[in-house]
Amino acid sequence: MSEAPSEFRVALIGNPNTGKTSLFNALTGMRQRVGNYSGVTVEKKIGRWALNRDQDVHLIDLPGTYSLSASSLDERIAVDVLAGRVDDHPAPDLIIVVVDVENLQRNLFLASQASELGVPMVIALNCWDIAEKKGLQIDCKLLEQRLGVPVVPTVATRSRGTEELARAVEHAIKTKAMMMRPIWPEAVKTAVQKLHNEFISKRGEALQVGELQRLIFDRSSAVRERLQTPESEYEGIIKDARDQLYKDGFNPDAAESILRFRFLNPLLGDIIERQAALKKRTTTESIDQLLLHRFWGLVVFVGMMYVVFQSVYTWAGPFMDLIESGTGALQKIASDALASMPMLQSLIADGIIGGVGAFVVFLPQILVLFLFISLLEESGYMARAAFLMDKLFHWCGLNGKSFVPLLSSYACAIPGILATRTISDPKARMITILIAPLMSCSARLPVYLLLIGAFVEPRYGPAVAGATLFAMHFVGAILAAPIAWLLNQTLNQGQQPKPFLMELPPYRAPRFKTMTWRMYESGKEFIIRAGTVIFAMTVIIWALLYFPRPAEVEATVTKSYQTELAALEIQHDLSENELSKRIDAAYLEQSYMGRFGKFVQPVFAPAGYDWKITVGVLASFPAREVIISTLGITYALGGEIDEESNDLRATLTQAEWESGPRTGESVFNIPVALSIMVFFALCMQCGATLAVIAKELNWKWAIGSFFALTAVAWIAAVLTYQIGMLLA
């Protein structure tokens, strides 16, 4: 879809929940593309709308906003697009304001703000059918006369009113129909004039007149960031302008709302005719009696979250197993086919196929979670869930909307982090992303099961084993709360907390199309953007574990094995299988990773780790569960081992220190086992999560959180071991 420069551009704006996106879909059909505004996660939707047989216009769907004061990221984008300051998009030639008939006043507030931009406008009165059903009547002709722009009733969900809308747009373009603006009091006019002189005349700032108002009325306006004027001068000029308003008895923070509504209300007073029916309690209100009930509301909420969590866990399970066994089968085929070329065999089977499998395996969970998230959002329940949970999260800088992402992170942090997009407060969203990896995801389970099965259960019985497993799931969450609090105290000191004002929209049936679309989009984005990084990391780790592979290793191991057998003085056939496992173990020890593990082992010594555990920890950087197969290889049991393996459990209990002051003592005991579990409960050993954090925030945060969480995990592991040894 190329953009002819002469093409007409129309922007759609409106409050959230007005059916703006439905209207966009109704007008453009499939002729649309969805992307992101550069550098931010705000969705950018552009499409083509056939105004008539000869003319196509470019239609831009802007994020839903209540105001142009630009406090949230969504609003900022809307303001920037309207002013023609995003990427290479020129400002729109016409604005369609989508208005919910039931909230005419509040919706027209946004229209009134947009009228200051001096662009022709058309107003679409959407949800006309619902309003009619409720006995709400609006005199469109009269409204049109009073506002000065065409007013068109539409029912976007049924594509009704689109023809009339097209005619109205043509008309508005031809007549340059502008919406009536409030008559501002002298104080506002003087203040705007002052800013005009200072910024535009004197300093030559590229500002539009409409934007000057925003500088006066909004304390933290996005417009500010576009100015070249230094902070000190700017502060003085704005203070002067705002003082002007104070002098005349207007509080600048409140003035815009008061003045605009004072202008709008008389225009609307006799236009809306509400019949008695409206006073009756609506369906939404009846449902809320249950869903927002102080007790039953919580019961329903917990039940729903249980279903979501269980589904992410269990529905995705079979598909994940399928992907895993598929990966395994492919690896087998590849390694059989390439048996003659060991390096290529390992690269393709373990590196490439293993690397692709490592991120594709997350897809089922992502799709299931996004199915539920779009269901919760579309139906209107998400706002209710946030309402119920807000207090629990508020004190540490999060808000009610953090709950769903954090809960999902118990299944897997990746869909959890993607789900934070529902949090509109950027700071709360950031903190939620940063603590999500602390929720004990399902990849940690194998580590817990192996160590608890090998050390805790045989000694203390199943009850203590169960309790340990339970406790491991909460270590991260308990630490997450103070970490979130700390982040909230330190991040962006100057920034005011974003208001937690949320509309509780009417319930409605979710649309199948929107839901499948969101699942598809989230899956696609994960595969493309995070997948490549995860793949690269897996291949790098593979290389570190494979090379340099000195040729003499094989001969040395074979010889020592023969000597060992001879020493046993039994007639014993040389077991090929046993030998090849020993050779693998020796290669791993000789690999860059093995050498590095030995080198950094002293760092992990206070936590009780020998070099083999250290290599396991390092090699499991792309994915935690890798530690099990790495331990399998280092202990010469082969890599195809799992956490239920009795061989591995037995070998671990028998492992002894090979050198150093503790030679001959066993490596593993209860404190070491606990220390490893605590380390894995807290660390950021997941390349996929890192890639997703980098994508949602940036690489600086991803790497920072890797080091921070590794440090936290290390401290906790050392404390666990040291305290454990004191008690033992």
Next chain:
Amino acid sequence: MRLDQIKKDGAFRVTKVNCQNESVARLMAMGLLPGQVVRLTHEAPLGDPIAVVFQGCHMSLRLIDAAEVEVEKI
């Protein structure tokens, strides 16, 4: 009386809004201005936030923001 103190029975009229921060400015932009009639519909399980309805619009807000809005019973 302030908006954070109202009970579920009856309607209240806004008399004054102390607009000192962004949250309150936002409430005003949504139409919560002096003269507006508002009712309390729900309280969250832990008492905060609350849900109110004005002009047919259901809003959830935190008590700290509600405390900036003065109301009288009607």
